[in-house]
Amino acid sequence: MSTTTLKPKQKKKTQGTNGSSFDNLEIFLLHLPTTIWYLIFCYAPMFGVVIAFKNYKVRPGKSFLWSLFKNSKWCGFDNFEFLFKSSYFESMLRNTLAYNFIFIILGVLVPVTLAILISQMYSRKMAKVCQTAMFLPHFLSWVVISYFVYAFLATDAGLVNNIGKSLGLTDGKHAWYADKNFWKYFLVFLNQWKGMGYGMVVYLATISGIDNEMYEAALIDGATKWQQTKYITIPCLRPIIGIMFIMAIGSIFRSDFGLFYQAPRNSGALVDITQTIDVYVYKALLERPNINMSSASSLLQSVCGCITIVAANLVVKKIDPDAGMF
Numbered sequence: 001m002s003t004t005t006l007k008p009k010q011k012k013k014t015q016g017t018n019g020s021s022f023d024n025l026e027i028f029l030l031h032l033p034t035t036i037w038y039l040i041f042c043y044a045p046m047f048g049v050v051i052a053f054k055n056y057k058v059r060p061g062k063s064f065l066w067s068l069f070k071n072s073k074w075c076g077f078d079n080f081e082f083l084f085k086s087s088y089f090e091s092m093l094r095n096t097l098a099y100n101f102i103f104i105i106l107g108v109l110v111p112v113t114l115a116i117l118i119s120q121m122y123s124r125k126m127a128k129v130c131q132t133a134m135f136l137p138h139f140l141s142w143v144v145i146s147y148f149v150y151a152f153l154a155t156d157a158g159l160v161n162n163i164g165k166s167l168g169l170t171d172g173k174h175a176w177y178a179d180k181n182f183w184k185y186f187l188v189f190l191n192q193w194k195g196m197g198y199g200m201v202v203y204l205a206t207i208s209g210i211d212n213e214m215y216e217a218a219l220i221d222g223a224t225k226w227q228q229t230k231y232i233t234i235p236c237l238r239p240i241i242g243i244m245f246i247m248a249i250g251s252i253f254r255s256d257f258g259l260f261y262q263a264p265r266n267s268g269a270l271v272d273i274t275q276t277i278d279v280y281v282y283k284a285l286l287e288r289p290n291i292n293m294s295s296a297s298s299l300l301q302s303v304c305g306c307i308t309i310v311a312a313n314l315v316v317k318k319i320d321p322d323a324g325m326f
Contacts, residue, residue: 052079052296079296082284088275095260096276099187100252106192107248108241111199116229118200119207131204135197142258145194149263153177178269187273191259199244206240207233242316242323249312253304254278277301 054072083089114134121127137145152159153176165172176182210233218228255276264270281297284290309325317324 048295049299051292052299053077054292056292056295075292079292080300082293083277083281083297083300086280088280091272092275092277092280095273096253096255096278099191099255099276100248102188103191103195104245104248104252106188107195107199108245110192110196112203112234112237112241114196114200115203115207116233118204119233120225131197131201134200137194138197140194142256142262145190145258146262146265149190150265175269177265177267180270180273183264183270184273187259187263190263191256194259202244203237203240206237210236238320239323242320243325246309246312246316246325250305250309252308253301257282 048068050068051072053074053076054068055075055078056068056072058067059071086092118127118130121130150158153161155161155173155175155177158176160176161170161172161174164170164174214232215228218232223231255278257278260274260276261279261282264274267274277297281294285294313324313326
């Protein structure tokens with residue numbers, strides 16, 4: 001009768017394809033610049049939130065940290081009072097929330113519709129031309145756009161007034177930069193015209209990733225284009241729609257400064273419809289340069305944005321468990 005001796009199991013050394021223990025060194029070096037960038041420009045500045053609770057004063061010849069922690073006294077929530085005690089608080093909060101609510105709704109409907117329409121085009125070249133034309137305004141600065149708008153809406157030499165006068169429709173002296181009813185809708189148009197291309201590209205990329213076999217099976221069953229869109233395309237877009245919706249909700253207390261300040265050229269006649277939180281803070285800092293107030297308003301917007309993101313994520317996950325961000 002032979003006996004076999006059991007040898008203890010030896011642990012195998014994990015080696016890479018080249019047998020080196022530094023297989024992940026290249027990956028580590030690739031992400032290192034991005035990590036350093038985030039640490040310096042995103043995480044390190046977070047310590048500056050204490051400015052919102054201090055009477056920050058700069059002393060010449062001293063560093064920022066010395067001025068912040070040694071030369072500045074704590075003031076509690078005094079820096080937040082200039083927002084809540086302002087006579088414009090109700091109007092700027094209403095404008096910020098109302099416009100963003102409209103932007104969020106249209107920011108889902110318009111790009112999704114355009115993405116579906118472009119995906120159904122037979123000519124790929126024409127689809128790329130349309131996609132490029134819609135995406136181009138996203139790269140334009142609001143300063144450049146404001147000059148284009150002024151060329152159209154100027155009272156004396158504006159293109160719109162000149163065309164209306166030549167056709168005999170108007171006297172050619174309409175003050176567009178004092179017309180509140182016009183700018184209520186024109187601001188929404190400018191926002192969609194500039195931003196719809198970015199959202200459309202995101203949804204179009206998702207549509208291109210949908211399995212074509214699903215459309216082929218639906219075509220065999222006799223489904224029309226509308227039925228394919230309703231039962232295949234839109235359900236596949238629901239997760240990315242949820243993510244884009246949550247991200248938009250997080251900025252509901254912020255406004256595009258260029259849209260509400262530079263596009264209407266800071267017209268005093270339009271202050272009732274263009275006065276948002278960001279515009280008011282900028283104007284207040286021009287009159288009373290105070291970094292404490294701007295820090296307080298920015299912190300308040302960030303906290304409210306974080307709360308709205310969490311709330312929106314919970315609502316979206318209740319509707320569709322697969323569409324939440326976290």
